[in-house]
Amino acid sequence: MFEQLGLIGCGLMGGSFALALKQAGLVNRVVGYSKSPSTTDRARQLGVIDVEAPSALLAVAGADIVLVAVPVSATEATLKAIKHLVTPQMLVMDVGSTKADVVQAARRALRDQVGSFVPAHPITGREVSGVEHADAELYSGRQVILTPTERTLTAQLQKAEEVWTALGCRVTSMSPESHDEAFAAVSHLPHLLAFSLVNSITGQAQADTFLSLAGPGFRDFTRIAASDPKVWRDVLLANRDELLAQSKLFQQALSQLENAIRTDDAQALEDMLTLASETRAHWRMGAQRKKSP
Amino acid sequence: MFEQLGLIGCGLMGGSFALALKQAGLVNRVVGYSKSPSTTDRARQLGVIDVEAPSALLAVAGADIVLVAVPVSATEATLKAIKHLVTPQMLVMDVGSTKADVVQAARRALRDQVGSFVPAHPITGREVSGVEHADAELYSGRQVILTPTERTLTAQLQKAEEVWTALGCRVTSMSPESHDEAFAAVSHLPHLLAFSLVNSITGQAQADTFLSLAGPGFRDFTRIAASDPKVWRDVLLANRDELLAQSKLFQQALSQLENAIRTDDAQALEDMLTLASETRAHWRMGAQRKKSP
CATH class of the missing domain: 1.10.3660.10 (6-phosphogluconate dehydrogenase C-terminal like domain)
Known part of the structure; x- marks a missing residue:
């Protein structure tokens, strides 16, 4: 389904998404970036990602799907950092637990490319964090809430629904508010x-x-x-x-x-x-x- | 270890205690009483108790161990109802989640026989209630808090520690307060x-x-x-x-x-x-x- 996942934030949520995509045979290659180089390194050692990227921007280069899995306050800076390589064919998602602030951050950061961004909140989690706890089954059987805006591209929204459904999730859409x-x-x-x-x-x-x-x-x-x-x-x-x-x-x-x-x-x-x-x-x-x- | 358990209150906690004693081979016969005759009947059908008693007092007749497993506000009336058959050789316990009120109720209700009573609080529970959910493993691996008073007989306290330990519990003693x-x-x-x-x-x-x-x-x-x-x-x-x-x-x-x-x-x-x-x-x-x- 996808050629390359660009993963920004190789923690519990991001790492689990990469493992789930791989397990489902939905991606050929995962290029990952974390703020802490030791985390990125560990993610590669654990087989969660295949290639370490030296920056968020380079994690996006060549990707057809991008997951931003960082604390929500870092969303805007992250999207700004990758903006120049976001294309209308690319699906970009987050996994944040709040959505109104993420949508505003995406509008400011991505501007004309905001149509590629589908805000997502998978209703799952663990009381432990870090790539060591990444689990291909974290999303299985869970709900995922998508909060598209009027500028979200229909094709991207449909791709987002398909990928979460393929991971065993039930997808619901609603407004960020x-x-x-x-x-x-x-x-x-x-x-x-x-x-x-x-x-x-x-x-x-x-x-x-x-x-x-x-x-x-x-x-x-x-x-x-x-x-x-x-x-x-x-x-x-x-x-x-x-x-x-x-x-x-x-x-x-x-x-x-x-x-x-x-x-x-x-x-x-x-x-x-x-x-x-x-x-x-x-x-x-x-x-x-x-x-x- | 015991010949006959007198069980007063055949709900989740009481029923599970009866099943656990039976499974551990610690009792030969369970005589049970519940306020609702249909509960007592169901407990017998499920094999949680062997004999239905028509009253709390008659559930105690012939017992060498008695468990009072009723909501804590019913403790005093229950102990009053059985007082005339409580002997110094009998071990009487409760499973209530509060202890100061239970100890006071026991003093008022049992008077000279209060030495047979060992207040107990097993740290376990379920979000479901009723004898249908009784489970021989409910107490296994849990802590049990005993709150003996200065009048509790040493022999009864030791028996209480032994029976909970035999059910796989870790026993701790402290004051009711x-x-x-x-x-x-x-x-x-x-x-x-x-x-x-x-x-x-x-x-x-x-x-x-x-x-x-x-x-x-x-x-x-x-x-x-x-x-x-x-x-x-x-x-x-x-x-x-x-x-x-x-x-x-x-x-x-x-x-x-x-x-x-x-x-x-x-x-x-x-x-x-x-x-x-x-x-x-x-x-x-x-x-x-x-x-x-």
């Missing part, structure tokens, strides 16, 4: 809360004792708190307004539960817990949503 | 936050859309929000003071992160995320804690 609103609620806020809980415990004198007693509930609740700090620093800042709005709604829901606890209102508390428990018990990851009438 | 303080931080608060997050999303007009997009981070973060509402209503109320104190510390940690986001202070944000990420990445469930000098 709708994307960021939804993921503030279901991803960025949970990360913020998990980071906060761990820091709240760490700040206490008995932190070591508390942590030694924690069980599987804590393990799963805080798994995402081990996520890459630079990646999440960027995500939380890029989607600030939606995130803070969701955090406010969360704090209202928390206050309602706390009030029921403080006033010993067992029935009100049970009703609220039942609502949450039933909602969560019936939720299935990746289930099609009900169509509005 | 230390237990409740630690579990407010690492278990009760995470449950409260997970319930709050789900309700916060459910309360929004786009809840269905948001939930249809949620991925593995949301899945793990909210797993415990599907927990049994009656069990958690009791836990959150029973450990109210410690829980609200931990929630306050959490909200302070959350505010610090929000402030860094609001003021676009990328360095402060990254530092706080790094602290959380490194703490969580190094945490291992059930690891021995460092000894204080």
